[in-house]
Amino acid sequence: MIARTLYRKLVDSHKVLELDSQNVLLYADLHLMNEYTSPQAFTGLHEQERTVLMPAQNVAVVSHIIPTHAVRHRIIADPASALQASNLKSNCERHGIPLFDTNDALQGIEHVVAPEHGLIRPGMVVICGDSHTTTYGALGALGFGIGTSEVEHVLATQTLVYRLAQDMRIRVDGSLPLGTTAKDLILMIISRIGAQGARGFVVEFCGSAIDALSIEARFTLCNMAVEAGARGALIAPDAKAIDYVLKRASDIQGAIADQAQTHWATLKSDESARFDCEHQFDATDVAPYVTWGTSPDQAIPIDGVVPFPAVLADGSPDTSTAHALRYTGLSSGASLQGVPVQHVFIGSCTNARIEDLRSVAEIVKDKHVAAGVRAMVVPGSGAVRNQAEAEGIAAVLIDAGFEWRQPGCSMCLAMNDDVLSPGQRCASTTNRNFEGRQGRGAITHLMSPAMAAAAALTGVITDIRYLNQKRGAHE
Template sequence: MSGPRTLYQKHIDSHTVCTLDDQGHVLLYIDRQVANEYTSPQAFSGLREANRRVRRPSATLAVVDHVNPTSPKRVAAMADAGGALQVSYFQENCNEYGIELFNVLDKRQGIEHVVAPEQGFILPGMVIAAGDSHTTTYGALGAFGFGIGTSEIEHLLATQTLVYKRLKTMRVTVLGELGAGMTSKDIIMALIQRIGASGATGYAIEFAGPVITALSVEARMTICNMAVEAGARGAFMAPDDKVYAYLADKPRAPKDELWDQALVSWRELYTDAGAQFDREVELDAAGLEPMVTWGTSPDQAAAIGGCVPDPMNERDLIRRQDLQRALRYMGLEPGSLLSDIQISHAFIGSCTNARIEDLRDAARVVRGQKVATHVRAMIVPGSTQVREQAEAEGIAQVFIDSGFEWRQSGCSMCLAMNDDVLASGDRCASSTNRNFEGRQGAGARTHLMSPAMVAAAAIRGHLTDVRCMAEEA
């Protein structure tokens, strides 16, 4: 492609093996993939039945994260027979095909989208695919990541390529300056609320602007992670000095001469002046307030100072019915204050918000405070390394002293695939990425928000503007 190109176009052009048709389909080379025990079994079974080998075993990193227990003391044994079978079959497959595995007891274990960046397995300019929709997280490092299905996992393992259709491009420019108590979670939730849960379907989003530049790398990961909740199949930022500093000491990052060579290449990863996007969106950070969801879709959200909406104000009949169903499921009345919503549980974890910076933010809120007596509060670090770092910094003790459960790493209550499950009617303030019906347990009700907002809700016992707590302190 001649002329100015977007960063997305540079990623795809540099990895296109050949063009397959005039509809945008290409054969795309994939640099690396991350596998987990939940979405990979059928892919490995397919390889075995077809008598195929894994093309590049070193390009795959395998991590147990979805089904493993997160009880405070880590053990390999699992009470759930189905989960235990998935983990043992995963181990068997990795052994047979020569794939490196971070198993339950490995010191590097954790949620795949936390572990892969902290190991330096993801680098700028790479194209990454994995059997998890939140593979978009890696865009914060200047890579291009996207989720794939089981049949695609099998094809990728066998060939190191995928049949891929080029996406349209969207640039989201975040202007202004974030106010006190505001986080990257509020930025992405505000965007999803504005453009809708399908507003970026068919697009790859590039995030830009002074607010994005000012964010830490971990904060950028939160934005790229949740962009998929607006329908995007890719999200990224141009890499910069913050990214390079983040990667410099990672175990698998290039060293010495290779690092210098890599930097030269990485500094070319930006959208050219004059490059055209299919859609442009601007977001003013200065006007944002802490966000919470009230419904059963990530776009059913509002500022904490607002009210539960009235479906009768919605003219579109289908949308009105969706709102009515959401409120019935959530047990909420139109017009009630969001800050009056009582919770029974508080959960800080997930690939969206369980990194060390997230835990530091939450710890600042709960220090010297106690969890409300009617609330069960849990912290599930994103990785074993994050857990150990939090313990070394004294953060873990802050949570324990406040009444939080301090647990082992894993996906946990983000999707309730292990024994961390809510009961029907439970209401949870959660730092996760999805609030679908039954996501955290059948009949359970989920309100998404930043880790600091979850911490504030845990202390007060109801949804709370974390900025008010800071003022009172």
């Protein structure tokens, strides 16, 4: 038998038809939808007088355009956004598709909601009109984003014409040092291999450092793999992943659970499987990372310095670095430590789970947000929000001066009311720092929740490892 990678096993088990050497017709176990990539798909479906083939294997969530103000009943004031939400609701009602609507108590970000309700299981193929569907690889599921025309095809057939990817393995051994997290690890990896370093690949993460990560930390890792161009990210399901799923998937019990676990045990790359590309990193080398530019790969250790523009092979200067520096207002050779921030945003499908909020609360307890800083915490879902309130986390954050918001994508991409003003600099736990991502002319520095909490307390980008010393210097 030919040795196969985990990725190839998942593709093979979902292949309906081999179209040619590079393309297959792939079956999707679950299709997730949101309010901004599905309207045109439904319109196309209805124009062709088609129905949704498998409504129960589709789930919709309102998340990107929803306001997150701390009010019990939310109203989407923007007419265009309100229309998107109402269209999604009417389309779901028409076709019998489950929907986490605007004021559903469990509404939230799709990539937080789906795993916490046991919808994601090892071995699944999960697709969504959103690039960060790679998140689900943390549970051994192949997740990836698709376009609107593909959404229509999936609604009609529960399948997708899928172009095969190459296999990449990233091994990380060792232990993450105190003060560093999975967010720092993935920022380091992206900075090393580049924003296109995994383009055309599905990445499998492995190694002792990956084994040691919690499931929520693995979500963060797989979520941001797409920022290196990856078409998917996978971690072979282990006891942690299986325990996470079984606690949430109430339909998997008894003999079914036994059968499932027997199958899940096979979801790993064969020892002699060949990867098209491999990288290896040492977790002990990871420091807290912060982005300095306008791409996730433009990141440095907090104790590093902003780079100088490189000289390309033809002798010309790298204009992308110079352009990013002009946009962010930073200088080559400068340190990011001490750079003032006006806003701190803790949220998004990357870092808005309960584990993230616990880490923030631990840092800010009995302290207060610095004068002149607006700090927001937006939980990833209604379930996360409820748990944070039950654990007393919300009270700690509010006492420290943070805004405690309703769940949603919020300031991750500014498709809602949460938008930065031109020139505002934000310490953000999100996944992208593109120009204008959080508002026209706004400047985004990606970092971990712990680093964002430190910036909120000091008013400047701060090395979390020396927070108390830094606070003394700025008080």
